[in-house]
Structures are given as structure tokens and as C-alpha cells.
Amino acid sequence: MSRSLKDGEVDELKSHADIYGIVSGYVNLKKSGKNYSGLCPFHKEKTPSFSVDPTKQLYHCFGCGEGGDVISFVEKMENLDFLEAVEFIAGKVGYKLKYNMTGSSREAGKARKRLFEINDLAKKYFQFILYNSKAGKAPIDYLKNRGFTLETIKSFEVGYCMDLWDNFTGFIKKRGYKDREVIDSGLAIESTKKPGTIYDRFRGRIMFPIEDIVGKPIGFGGRILNEKSNTARQSAKYVNTPETRLFSKSKNIYNINQAKNSIVNLDQVFIVEGYTDVMALHQAGVKNAVASLGTALTSDQVKILGRFTKNIILVFDSDQAGMNASLKVIERLREYNERLDLYFDSNLNIKVAVLEKGYDPAEFILKRGKESFLARVKKAQNIIDFTIDIILGKYDINDLSGKLKASDDLIRFISTLSSSIIQEECIKKIAGKLDLKENLLFEELQKKKEDPADSKDYWNKDDAGKEKSTDNEKILPLKKVEIEALKLMVNGPGPRLDDFLELGPSFFRFDDTRELYKALRSEIGEAGKNNKKINFPIKITSGALENTETKKLYNYILFSELYYGRDDIDRACKEILNNLKKVHLSDEIDYVRKKMLEYEGAKRDSSDKDKDKLDRKYDSLYQRLIKLEREKLDLGYNK
Numbered sequence: 001m002s003r004s005l006k007d008g009e010v011d012e013l014k015s016h017a018d019i020y021g022i023v024s025g026y027v028n029l030k031k032s033g034k035n036y037s038g039l040c041p042f043h044k045e046k047t048p049s050f051s052v053d054p055t056k057q058l059y060h061c062f063g064c065g066e067g068g069d070v071i072s073f074v075e076k077m078e079n080l081d082f083l084e085a086v087e088f089i090a091g092k093v094g095y096k097l098k099y100n101m102t103g104s105s106r107e108a109g110k111a112r113k114r115l116f117e118i119n120d121l122a123k124k125y126f127q128f129i130l131y132n133s134k135a136g137k138a139p140i141d142y143l144k145n146r147g148f149t150l151e152t153i154k155s156f157e158v159g160y161c162m163d164l165w166d167n168f169t170g171f172i173k174k175r176g177y178k179d180r181e182v183i184d185s186g187l188a189i190e191s192t193k194k195p196g197t198i199y200d201r202f203r204g205r206i207m208f209p210i211e212d213i214v215g216k217p218i219g220f221g222g223r224i225l226n227e228k229s230n231t232a233r234q235s236a237k238y239v240n241t242p243e244t245r246l247f248s249k250s251k252n253i254y255n256i257n258q259a260k261n262s263i264v265n266l267d268q269v270f271i272v273e274g275y276t277d278v279m280a281l282h283q284a285g286v287k288n289a290v291a292s293l294g295t296a297l298t299s300d301q302v303k304i305l306g307r308f309t310k311n312i313i314l315v316f317d318s319d320q321a322g323m324n325a326s327l328k329v330i331e332r333l334r335e336y337n338e339r340l341d342l343y344f345d346s347n348l349n350i351k352v353a354v355l356e357k358g359y360d361p362a363e364f365i366l367k368r369g370k371e372s373f374l375a376r377v378k379k380a381q382n383i384i385d386f387t388i389d390i391i392l393g394k395y396d397i398n399d400l401s402g403k404l405k406a407s408d409d410l411i412r413f414i415s416t417l418s419s420s421i422i423q424e425e426c427i428k429k430i431a432g433k434l435d436l437k438e439n440l441l442f443e444e445l446q447k448k449k450e451d452p453a454d455s456k457d458y459w460n461k462d463d464a465g466k467e468k469s470t471d472n473e474k475i476l477p478l479k480k481v482e483i484e485a486l487k488l489m490v491n492g493p494g495p496r497l498d499d500f501l502e503l504g505p506s507f508f509r510f511d512d513t514r515e516l517y518k519a520l521r522s523e524i525g526e527a528g529k530n531n532k533k534i535n536f537p538i539k540i541t542s543g544a545l546e547n548t549e550t551k552k553l554y555n556y557i558l559f560s561e562l563y564y565g566r567d568d569i570d571r572a573c574k575e576i577l578n579n580l581k582k583v584h585l586s587d588e589i590d591y592v593r594k595k596m597l598e599y600e601g602a603k604r605d606s607s608d609k610d611k612d613k614l615d616r617k618y619d620s621l622y623q624r625l626i627k628l629e630r631e632k633l634d635l636g637y638n639k
């Protein structure tokens with residue numbers, strides 16, 4: 001539900017919220033002249049350069065340059081967006097904000113407020129049961145046995161709900177809330193057997209309250225205490241509040257409000273699976289941990305986390321990431337990898353850390369401590385590398401047939417990813433790991449894409465609903481550039497023809513594009529030798545093309561239109577030539593880098609005499625690398 005403030009409300013709020021009063025809640029301010037000064041909360045400093053001007057109601061730091069009004073201060077301190085910061089300040093100073101509301105949105109606003117109240121009362125009630133009833137003893141013992149201190153249990157406001165059908169509903173109805181409201185809060189369910197009556201959704205469960213980003217209670221996660229209890233039979237180990245007006249498991253993140261400041265300070269967030277994992281990390285001093293409430297992160301959750309940090313580490317326990325690549329981890333990674341586009345758009349850096357065998361994150365940190373946890377997550381691997389390794393782990397790649405099977409499996413995985421940039425990146429990595437040629441793998445990928453039946457089942461996902469892509473869209477971007485180049489050659493690139501001829505076949509990385517390039521070049525060469533004028537589009541003598549794929553490509557080029565007007569051709573030529581050169585240079589750079597690493601490795605176990613020789617080779621490679629990098633840079637600039 002989108003809300004907007006009435007005109008003038010922000011100014012009205014600012015007149016109620018003195019900047020000195022708000023800022024002094026975070027910074028120790030001392031009077032200096034007509035202003036106040038203190039140590040800047042936005043950068044590290046030893047002498048105060050942070051200043052608050054109460055007459056202008058502004059703050060400014062002479063050290064780092066941060067500055068603004070009370071709202072921007074709270075936005076930054078609490079990592080909130082504008083409206084959230086306004087509401088936060090209003091809450092602090094007790095100002096009642098006025099919203100633009102139609103009759104129905106006013107009703108909705110009121111209903112929302114009642115739902116917050118129900119959740120808040122529930123939270124307090126469940127805590128009361130945990131600490132003050134006989135029934136609370138078993139859950140407390142359970143939590144203590146798992147290693148939690150009373151302080152942690154209290155700080156996460158954990159509670160317990162009775163193993164009865166109407167205990168909570170009875171309590172909340174006595175407080176004046178209607179059946180409908182309790183159902184809408186997600187805490188009660190309407191009976192199908194006895195319509196008109198409601199019963200408790202959560203029974204005999206340890207209750208973990210879930211808060212929104214500013215700390216308001218919006219729902220619960222409940223863990224069953226005794227699987228054999230009367231009311232728990234046939235129900236899941238964990239039950240969450242269903243989707244309500246306040247709670248959505250795809251939009252909310254467990255512990256985000258408590259963790260957000262640490263996430264910003266450490267510029268990193270750990271995503272774990274369970275509520276107790278978050279609690280355990282917190283207890284051990286790792287405060288930048290949250291749990292996603294579904295199986296994988298959603299785009300909304302990514303957006304929220306992206307406000308605090310770009311560095312996300314998924315913490316898997318070893319059972320999930322077992323060496324036999326259990327179904328669960330593959331399933332989990334599928335969800336993540338399918339969203340890679342989304343992550344790349346938000347410039348996120350996602351890594352996966354795996355804990356030692358036999359531990360879940362909670363056990364691991366409570367038994368082994370913060371330092372060994374941090375050492376472990378330091379080894380976290382980029383999610384693409386991790387997925388590739390998991391798949392590789394299924395095969396013996398020292399044996400040729402294992403290698404082929406692994407590459408087939410990997411290419412099927414890659415063909416399910418939607419971004420061609422990521423596909424290219426994966427292919428490069430696989431080529432390195434399996435010691436196979438990149439263009440071979442690209443061709444395989446191309447085949448898989450042309451035969452969707454082959455790749456469709458990789459993740460057992462249902463592709464039936466997806467539209468079939470047109471031929472043109474199926475072509476890799478890299479290949480597209482090569483085809484554009486060939487199109488220009490066939491149709492006449494004007495004065496740039498020589499530049500194309502100079503490139504050479506190695507600039508074309510696919511069998512069919514390379515063969516066509518060679519054929520065009522020899523056709524043009526023949527014409528030149530015989531002093532004949534070249535007629536565009538170039539007609540290739542029939543029979544000169546052997547490969548059916550190449551013939552298809554040539555026909556495709558003859559039939560397709562050149563997009564460029566006469567005036568644009570030169571610019572297009574230049575751009576395409578640049579792109580081809582860049583790819584070629586990148587390949588050479590990769591090759592030189594790899595060679596350099598080999599020499600470095602060889603140097604370690606060789607005699608001094610050999611070392612000199614290797615050093616010289618290394619140096620000359622290094623010179624070449626610098627030259628190539630410079631060339632590549634130059635290409636980038638003269639676009």
C-alpha cells in the first residue's frame with residue numbers, strides 16, 4: 001500500500017523535531033559558539049569536525065563533507081528511505097503525521113494499525129507464557145540446551161504459544177479485537193467444520209517475532225516444540241504467518257532492523273536459513289546476519305539489502321552443500337542463479353560459504369566461536385564458481401568420458417541462465433577448469449539453445465509457458481558481432497573494406513563465421529588479382545562453402561537487411577571492428593596471463609640457471625601484456 005504525506009507535513013514535522021535533540025541521541029555534542037560540535041558519526045575522526053547549527057536546523061561535517069537536515073541525518077544513521085525516516089522521527093518526537101487519504105485508504109490505514117497492535121500484543125503474550133507459565137519451562141530448556149543465553153532469547157523477544165486450540169484467540173478477543181481482524185493478522189484460522197468460529201494458527205510452538213525494517217511487529221515464525229503433541233500432529237516443523245496486509249515472506253527479512261547498522265558498518269551481510277542461526281550468530285558477536293523467510297532471496301529483499309551493502313554471503317551448512325551435490329543445494333542454487341541477472345543489475349557480489357560437515361550455522365558458531373566462523377566465511381566462493389564446482393564434483397574429470405559428461409552437464413546448466421554476459425563468464429571459467437577451448441563450449445551451448453528440449457529439464461523446470469525465442473535472439477552477442485561484420489563485408493563496407501581484410505580468420509571464433517570470412521576474403525582477393533571490380537553483395541562461387549552451417553549463415557546474411565543507412569556505415573564499421581579487436585585482445589590477454597602464471601609456477605621448482613631463462617620469458621610476456629592492455633584501452637577511448 002503506498003502512502004503519501006499531506007502537503008506541508010514534512011515542514012510541520014521539522015518544526016516539531018529539533019535537530020539538536022535528534023542528533024544528540026547519536027553524537028555527544030558540545031556547545032561551541034552558536035553551534036554544537038562533536039565527533040562525526042559518518043567518518044572516523046579523533047578531533048570533532050561535525051557541527052550542528054540549531055538556528056538553520058542543519059548539520060555539516062568539515063571532515064567528510066556530509067551534511068543536511070534532520071531527516072537526511074536519520075536516513076543515513078538508521079539506513080532508512082525518506083518516508084521511513086520521516087515516520088521514524090515522528091515516532092520519536094510524538095508527532096502524528098497526516099497522510100493523503102481517500103475514505104478507503106483511511107479505513108485501510110486504520111485496519112493496518114489494528115494489525116500492528118494485534119501482532120504487538122501477541123508478541124508480549126507469547127513472551128509472558130514463556131516466562132510465567134508452567135508450559136514455558138520446556139521451550140526455555142530446549143533453547144538453553146541449544147546453547148542460547150537468556151539474554152539472547154530476550155533480545156530476540158522469543159515467546160511460546162500454548163498447545164491449545166483457542167488460547168491466543170481467547171486472549172485477543174477479550175482485548176476487543178474481532179474474529180475477522182484476528183484472521184487478517186494471520187494468527188487465527190477460520191474453522192471449516194464449525195463456520196463462524198476461529199482457532200489458533202500457532203499451537204505448541206516457540207514463537208520468533210518478525211519485524212519490519214523499522215522494528216514494528218508484523219508476523220511470526222513458529223517452531224514446533226514437541227512433534228508428538230495433541231494439536232501438532234501432521235503439521236510442519238516451522239510455520240510462518242501467511243501473507244497478510246503487513247507480512248510478506250518475499251518482502252520482509254528476519255532481523256533486518258536489528259542487523260542493519262552492523263551490515264552497513266561491516267559492509268557485508270550473512271544470509272542464513274533459520275531464526276536460531278541468526279540468534280546464534282548474534283550471541284557470538286556476529287551481528288550482521290539475517291534470514292530470508294522463503295527459500296532464496298527475492299528481488300524485493302535484494303533491493304532492501306542493497307541499500308545497506310553490496311556484499312552478500314550465503315551461509316550453507318555442509319549437509320546442504322554436501323559433496324554429493326544433494327538435491328537441496330542444487331535447488332537452492334537454481335533459485336539464486338536464475339536471479340543472477342537481478343543481482344548483476346544491482347551490482348551485488350554474492351558468495352557462498354560452506355560450514356564444516358555436521359554443523360548448521362547455529363551449532364557451528366556456538367561450539368566453535370566467532371573467529372572460526374569468520375575464518376570459514378572468509379573462504380566464501382563466488383556463486384558462479386561455487387555452482388560450477390558443485391556440478392564438477394559429480395564427475396571424475398581426469399578421465400575423458402567424465403570430462404565430457406561434466407562439460408555436457410555444465411553447458412545444460414549455463415543454457416538455463418538468461419544473461420548472455422553471465423553465460424560467457426561461465427564458459428570462460430569452465431574452459432579453464434576442464435582445459436577445453438572456449439569456442440568449442442560456445443558451440444555446444446549454441447546447440448543446446450537450438451534444442452530447448454535438451455536443456456529444458458536441467459533444473460526440472462517447466463518451460464512450457466515460455467515463449468520460444470526468435471532465431472536472432474538465440475545468437476550469442478559475441479557471434480552477433482561477427483555476423484554483423486560479415487554482413488558489412490558482404491554488402492560493402494566502403495573505405496573500411498581493407499580493415500576487415502586485415503583482421504584475419506583468428507578474429508572469428510565460430511566455425512561457420514570463420515569459414516565464411518575466409519571465403520569472402522579469397523573471393524575479394526581473386527577479384528583484386530584479376531583487376532576486376534568487386535560487386536556487392538559479394539557472390540560466393542557455389543561449391544566454395546562446404547559446411548552446411550556456413551551455407552545457412554551466408555544465406556541468412558544475403559536475406560537479412562543491413563540496418564545502417566549509408567551515412568551510418570562508417571560508424572558501424574568502426575564500432576564492429578573495435579568490438580572484434582577487443583574480444584581478440586581480451587583472449588590474448590587471458591592467454592598471456594595464463595602463461596605468466598605457468599612460468600611463475602615453473603620458477604618455484606627449478607634451478608637458478610633455468611630461473612633466469614624463465615624470468616626473461618616472464619618479462620617479455622609482461623611487456624606484451626602491457627602492450628595489449630594499452631591497445632585495448634585505446635580501443636575503448638576512440639569509439
Ligand SMILES: [Zn+2]
Pocket residue numbers: 040041042043050061062063064065066
Ligand atoms: Zn564526517
